[in-house]
Amino acid sequence: MYKKAQISSTQLSILMIGFILGSTIIIVPGSNAMQDAWIAYLAAWIGGFLLFSCYYLLYKKFPQKTLVEINHILLGKWLGTIVNILYIWYFIHLASLVLRNFGEYTLTVTLPETPLWFIMACYVFVTGYSVRSGLEVTARTAELIIPFIFIFQVGIFLILLPYFDISNLKPILAEGLQPVLMASFSVLTFPFGETIILLMILPYLHSSGSVKKTYIFSFLLAGSILLMGIIRDLSVLGADEIARTLFPPHYTIQQIPDLNIDALIGVFFFISGGTKICICYLAATIGIAQLTNSHDHRPFVIPVGIILLGLCIWIYESAPQMLNWAIEIWPLYSIPFQIVIPLMLLIISFFRTKNP
């Protein structure tokens, strides 16, 4: 799939929104900052914007190249290949993390008697089919279903408005700035920094001039949806209740009297999580195809799918371990992939432009 596939800026925008929402929609980002989670989130949102500027500059330098190709150009054959293998691993790991989130959610909330492997196998099959069909199919599917998330999220926010207790957001910065900054770094790397993966699909956009506007729009819209979710969960449940709950948004929606719509959160997650897994899965297969000078990413869909299926079950022993890993380890583990390597590439690209 050597840039034969083409997507519109609307489709890119929808994919970005789905990617940013991803599995963040079933958790409260920055919840370790307790009642200051919304401040941590806002700080991460701004930081995410700065990170994106770095990714965007890199994209502007090489508008027709994916991250894998950029690595090859700037780092040379050997170092570029090593970095590319690490990135492909990172994409597969991210996909398995989201997949496991999905499995744990389904197991905890909707299908407690069903074996985990079966839930995962169904999801890998569906996302694998989408990835095998190509980026355009994934983008069109997202275009069809992602807008519902925005409508429902606003609807739920308005329905719950009478149950908001603003005192749950106080005291502000009671523990000082440090916990907020720690939590905001965690949010910065999950989900905002993960948008580095979009460098794998940006070259497939048919008008490269609209990337900046598209990204800013998606970033603001997805960010607002998440912010609405955080304020809703904090105001309705309070920080202590959130700390005790595995999937707070689900529990928040159960607080609506006479209306049983908690399954909607699951539907949101199936949609946004599915989009995120598809993008990670697609990025990994495109990366492998480019690394092997293959003109088609499709042959790698099945092997990567089998790895994903096994890895998402093997990688964490339980849901608490998974959540703990996502908060404690993931931010530090992501630093090279989201910050160090892109910045290094950007610096090298400036030197290369000056001394071609």
Next chain:
Amino acid sequence: MIIVLLLIALFLLFLVDLPILYNSKNKLALAVYSFLMIIGILIVLIVAEDLAIPSPAIHIEKIVNNLRGN
């Protein structure tokens, strides 16, 4: 029994991709494909047999903890 069925299923899936790989005449792609397939089967076997092999997450956690001095 389940593992045998799983391996047969994987082999059948492998047959789906063979024509594309054969037509591309790309030995590197075929080698990487086979390597990924073997890795995938091994991981599935570890999960199916419930073998006590630490997952990559454990190793990454150790490295990260070492780096931050814990």
